[in-house]
Amino acid sequence: MIRHSMTRDEILSLIPDLSPEALAALTEAGVIQPLLGEGEPRFREIDAARLQLAVELEEMFRLDPEALGLVLSLIDQLNGIRGEMRAVLGALAEEPPETRARLRRVIHETRLLRVRRE
Amino acid sequence: MADDPYAALGVSKTASDAEIKKAYRRIAKTDHPDLTDDPKAHERFKAASAAYDLLKDPARRARFDRGEIDAQGQERPQRRYYRDFSEAPDNPYRGQADYGDFSDVFSDLFGERGFRQGGFGGGARSFDMRGQDHRYTLEVDFMTAARGGTTRITLPDGNVLDVNIPAGTRDGQTIRLRGKGGAGMGNGQPGDALLAVTVREDPDWRREGDDVTTVLPISLDEAVLGGRVQAQTIDGPVMLTIPRGASSGQKLRLRGRGLAGSGGKRGDQHVELRIVMPPQVDDELARFIETWRKDHAYNPRAAGGKGR
Numbered sequence A: 001m002i003r004h005s006m007t008r009d010e011i012l013s014l015i016p017d018l019s020p021e022a023l024a025a026l027t028e029a030g031v032i033q034p035l036l037g038e039g040e041p042r043f044r045e046i047d048a049a050r051l052q053l054a055v056e057l058e059e060m061f062r063l064d065p066e067a068l069g070l071v072l073s074l075i076d077q078l079n080g081i082r083g084e085m086r087a088v089l090g091a092l093a094e095e096p097p098e099t100r101a102r103l104r105r106v107i108h109e110t111r112l113l114r115v116r117r118e
Numbered sequence B: 001m002a003d004d005p006y007a008a009l010g011v012s013k014t015a016s017d018a019e020i021k022k023a024y025r026r027i028a029k030t031d032h033p034d035l036t037d038d039p040k041a042h043e044r045f046k047a048a049s050a051a052y053d054l055l056k057d058p059a060r061r062a063r064f065d066r067g068e069i070d071a072q073g074q075e076r077p078q079r080r081y082y083r084d085f086s087e088a089p090d091n092p093y094r095g096q097a098d099y100g101d102f103s104d105v106f107s108d109l110f111g112e113r114g115f116r117q118g119g120f121g122g123g124a125r126s127f128d129m130r131g132q133d134h135r136y137t138l139e140v141d142f143m144t145a146a147r148g149g150t151t152r153i154t155l156p157d158g159n160v161l162d163v164n165i166p167a168g169t170r171d172g173q174t175i176r177l178r179g180k181g182g183a184g185m186g187n188g189q190p191g192d193a194l195l196a197v198t199v200r201e202d203p204d205w206r207r208e209g210d211d212v213t214t215v216l217p218i219s220l221d222e223a224v225l226g227g228r229v230q231a232q233t234i235d236g237p238v239m240l241t242i243p244r245g246a247s248s249g250q251k252l253r254l255r256g257r258g259l260a261g262s263g264g265k266r267g268d269q270h271v272e273l274r275i276v277m278p279p280q281v282d283d284e285l286a287r288f289i290e291t292w293r294k295d296h297a298y299n300p301r302a303a304g305g306k307g308r
Helices: A008-014 A020-028 A045-061 A065-093 A097-117 B005-009 B017-031 B039-055 B058-065 B082-086 B100-110 B142-147 B220-225 B283-296
Strands: B134-140 B149-154 B160-165 B174-177 B193-199 B206-208 B211-219 B227-233 B236-242 B251-254 B269-276
Touching (some): A008 A020, A008 A045, A020 A065, A045 B082, A065 A097, A065 B082, A065 B100, B005 B017, B005 B039, B017 B039, B039 B058, B134 B149, B142 B149, B142 B193, B160 B174, B160 B193, B211 B220, B220 B227, B220 B269, B236 B251
Parallel strands (some): B134 B193, B211 B269
Antiparallel strands (some): B149 B160, B174 B193, B206 B211, B227 B236, B251 B269
16 A cells, blocks of 8 residues: 555656657557546556656657557566566575586576577 | 766767757667666766756756856756566566466466466367456555445546445455456457556555554543544444543554455454644643642653553
8 A cells, every 4th residue: 555646747747758648649559557546547656667768768769659569568578577587596596506506407408508409 | 977968978069959869869779777787878878868958958058068057966866767667576567477388387486477368268279269358457545445335447448337346455456357358359258357456545544454553633631531532434433432541652442343354354443542732732721730740740751661
């Protein structure tokens, strides 16, 4: 219950480069999914960060909302896996050296050797 | 940021607005913290965006050039990049990762993230395929979540639905609306709409497990003499007996007035008393207390603050 959410006006003033039309288009395209609820849609911190990035990507690469949706989805997948990788590495760091050596051998066989063979 | 915004962008002092914009865009493309891992790139991006913020505004740029303002103080307030949110396990924008044969290993280690996308018993044998599940986040206020009720929502496709919120709904719980997701293919069933619930914070209600805590202001005379006062509960107002000699911070327990737990048993409500002085301490009260103090002085700190 420690979530803070913003109104449409609050998010527009937080991100000066975001026009009301662009916000509507990004919501329409499903790139941003504000919180559902009674009355006005509300936005979370993650929506604010995502919108800020969307505005910058749009500006840098001149992407339309659909292309933006694709890029953001790839970023979601990549960063999700990055977070999981970090968790796995963190867990491995706690393991004794023998465990890590054993895993290194398995990884070497399944990944490095196979990549080389192909 | 660096003292010289022109250097941060790698342009000359006579660069045109278009050149400045182009330089910023070039740095952003390679160094944006959401697009690269390199910490040095992050520094370059931070310096470049601060410099760009200053130089893109012709009036501010002119003032800087005349030496009226310096490049300091131009830094944006600490920004949280999308990376911080999208790496988190609860990123609502990320679908379920699928590691094929290793899915069970993955869920062993990380647990199941919500529901699987798509359906099971799908289109392996035919072209009938169940529609996609659509995920949304639904925000409800504390009372609706606690008491249960319905809330009317409009899905992005324009569909208006009355969603039933069960009593005792918690933050993070998912409500499944059968058949309200994407259309199926062939004879496939439509997918479901999955609503992840966030419960809006309410300053008057604190939750701890199945228990809730509220604060009940009482008057000086109620604290001294005790009495019956009205207190709010999830089920509406109840009369509560304030014991004679109540102190601020003292908690009264209302059994079974908390949130519905998993077994259907409800938690408790803790009512924390807070003595509120009258708006004005008038002469009569002051005189009375002065007289009273002469014979009845006491030291509430005698217990070393370990009391209530």
